[in-house]
Amino acid sequence: MKAMILAAGKGERLRPLTLHTPKPLMQVAGVPLIEYHLRALAAAGFRELVINHAWLGQQIEDYLGDGVRFGLRIRYSAEGEPLETGGGIFQALSLLGDAPFLVVNGDIWTDYDFATLQQPLNGLAHLVLVDNPAHHVRGDFCLADGQVTDGQDGAPSLTYSGIAVLDPALFANCQAGAFKLAPLLRQAMAAGQVSGERFGGRWVDVGTHERLAEVERLLAVEG
Template identity: 65%
Template sequence: MKAMLLAAGKGERMRPLTLHTPKPLLRVAGKPLLQWHIEALAAAGIHELVINHAWLGEQLEAHFGTGEELGVRISWSAEGQPLETAGGILKALPLLGDAPFLLVNGDVWTDIDFATLTLAKGQLAQLVLVDNPPHKDAGDFCLHGGRVGNPLPGQSALTYSGIAVLDPRLFAGLVPGSAPLAPLLRAAAERGLVGGQRHAGRWMDIGTPERLAEANLLAGGG
């Protein structure tokens, strides 16, 4: 299985840290955020990676190169402008191929074992869900018996972690350009084609300098 790491965001909530440094290069315990994922993927036996980028992307390519030093092979998908998640994935599909692939948001920090993620036959997506973090009032999806659904008003839900296994067929009919991922997942969930699992370990959305500092403490970086 190949993996795609999303690294094209501008990180505006992280300013001024991201004015001259792309968010995936910000360090947690002395290590670039993106490197945590790369090393975890390699440990899980996933060595073929696709990484998209836009804002200051040349810094990412210069830092990680082909990935050889970390035991992986990186193909880069450069975007002239951010295409949002689904648009960026669609652009990168020629590099990912026709088989299901692992998707990882580059701005989360987690201890999940990527080797545990699989896609059931006939499904279009397998989502990793987590308990709602303190900064988020409501969740994204319901999880019942391994099946992901869209919550009804007032129904409790979990947060999508930004980690999933996706089938390229999920993007059938999508027009090239900027497009979010959530509507595709919700439509597939309505059709009963999305599975899920809850991760109870460490997970953080590194969206602010405060959360970056918290991740550093949790990772032992002081």
């Protein structure tokens, strides 16, 4: 299975740190955020990786190179203008091939074991969900009997972790340009084509200075 890291965001809430450094290269405990993903993916047995980028993206390519030092083969999907999550994945499909692939947001930190996702995909998508963090108490989707729904029925919800396995067929009717992933997922949910799991381990959406510091604290305890 191939993997894709989404790394095209500007990281505006992390300014001024991200004015001259792309968010995926922000260091946590002395290591760029994106490098934690590369190490985990390689340890899980992944070998081929696609990374999209836009804001200061050349810095990402310069730092990671071809990926050989991580035990990976990295290919890049450069975006002149940010294409949002859906558009960014759609542009990279030619690099990802015809089989289901793992996608992970470049601005999260987690100890999730990516090896658990290398199994046949039933449907068009499989989402990893987490308990709602304080900054997103309403959550995103509902999970029942291994199936994900859009959460509009009032049932308890969970938050999308930014980790998923997607079938390229999810994008069958899409066109090039900027668009979000969530509407595609909701269409697939309505057709019963999205499975899911709840992850109870460590996970942080590193979108602010406070959450960046939270990851520093977690790693300090671990160390």
